[in-house]
Structure formats: structure tokens, C-alpha cells
Amino acid sequence: MENYLKDAPSTRDKILHATLKIIGKEGFQNITIKKIADMAEVNIAAVNYHFGSKTNVINEAIKLLNDERTKCFGILEQKELPPLERLSGFLYSYVGSALEYPDVFRNFIYCAINNCLDNNENIVLLRKEGFEKIRDTIIECGISMDNEVLMMKLVQVIGCVQFPILVGKQMEQMTGLDFNEDAIKDKYVDLMLISLLRE
Numbered sequence: 001m002e003n004y005l006k007d008a009p010s011t012r013d014k015i016l017h018a019t020l021k022i023i024g025k026e027g028f029q030n031i032t033i034k035k036i037a038d039m040a041e042v043n044i045a046a047v048n049y050h051f052g053s054k055t056n057v058i059n060e061a062i063k064l065l066n067d068e069r070t071k072c073f074g075i076l077e078q079k080e081l082p083p084l085e086r087l088s089g090f091l092y093s094y095v096g097s098a099l100e101y102p103d104v105f106r107n108f109i110y111c112a113i114n115n116c117l118d119n120n121e122n123i124v125l126l127r128k129e130g131f132e133k134i135r136d137t138i139i140e141c142g143i144s145m146d147n148e149v150l151m152m153k154l155v156q157v158i159g160c161v162q163f164p165i166l167v168g169k170q171m172e173q174m175t176g177l178d179f180n181e182d183a184i185k186d187k188y189v190d191l192m193l194i195s196l197l198r199e
Helices: 011-026 033-040 044-051 054-077 083-100 102-113 121-140 147-167 169-175 182-197
Strands: none
Touching (some): 011 033, 011 044, 011 054, 033 044, 033 054, 044 054, 054 083, 054 121, 083 121, 083 147, 147 169
């Protein structure tokens, strides 16, 4: 008899993914242990058993999300692909992650405004994984510009990702554009790519 449970997600994974879904849809401020348990289809005791507190669940979920974002930056290292394809793949993946979990990105902005970025997971990821890999890939595309201009372009790209996330639903009300629509998101990423590669 075939074992259909061998690939089933563990209780711990179900809890983490449920937490990320709640963060994505409702934000950090609306997370409760009960909501996590309901979304994961487990009891509250299971959440407490695996994580001990709401803060621990959120922190572990954010680590999981940052692992996913690290994979976005990993696209830039796939040297078997042409550099333009790697850069494009990274942008699509990164923007998709930002749109799926907007409150995580809003938290990054909040930390920037309140000067608490030293240990913020997003800034550590950008320092460790991000700017240098993006810069090197742009250079591989044959784009020639001084490092200062290149870094300014990278800041523009990160800003372009962050602004629609930060503004949220008001962006759609102001512009009539829903950045969660695939066609809109794709055009937006294409425009970012064109801007980034223009000398």
C-alpha cells in the first residue's frame, strides 16, 4: 500500500506557512495564535508546543520568508543563464515575494524610518546577498557606468519595489493599477529592468 502521508507537510511547516499567509493578507498587527491555529488547521496547543509564543512563530516565519528571498538572489548566481535573463528572473521573483507578503516590506520601511535597521532581516539580506550580486549582473550585461550611478540605480529599483507595497490599496485608488495583477506586475518589472539597464 502506497504511503500518501510521506510528502505531507509537518505540523510545524503548516503553522509557519499559515503565519506567512496571515502576514501577507492581514499584517503583523492582526496575528493571533488562534488565527494561526485555525489557518493551519491545528489546535492552539500545537502552535505553543512547536514555538512557545506568537513572537517565536512570527520570527521563524520571517526566517523562512528570508530563505525564500535568498533564493531570489540565488537566481543571479545561475551562471548557465545569460545575465539579462538572471536579472529579469531575480526582479520578477523579488517583486512577487514583496507583493505576496507586503507587511514584511512595510516593516522594513518602518525600521528604516525609526533607525532600527542594524539587525533587520531585510537590510542584512540586501547587504549580504543583494546589492553586490545585482551590480555584478548588470555589469555582466555590458552596462558601463561608474559605481556611484550604478548604486543610485539599485536604490531606485529597491524603491520601485517598496513604494507600491508601502502605499498598498491606496496605490490602486490613485493610479487605477492593481500591482497584484500579473499583467500589471510584469509591465512594471519590465519598466524597472529597462530603467536599470539604461546608461
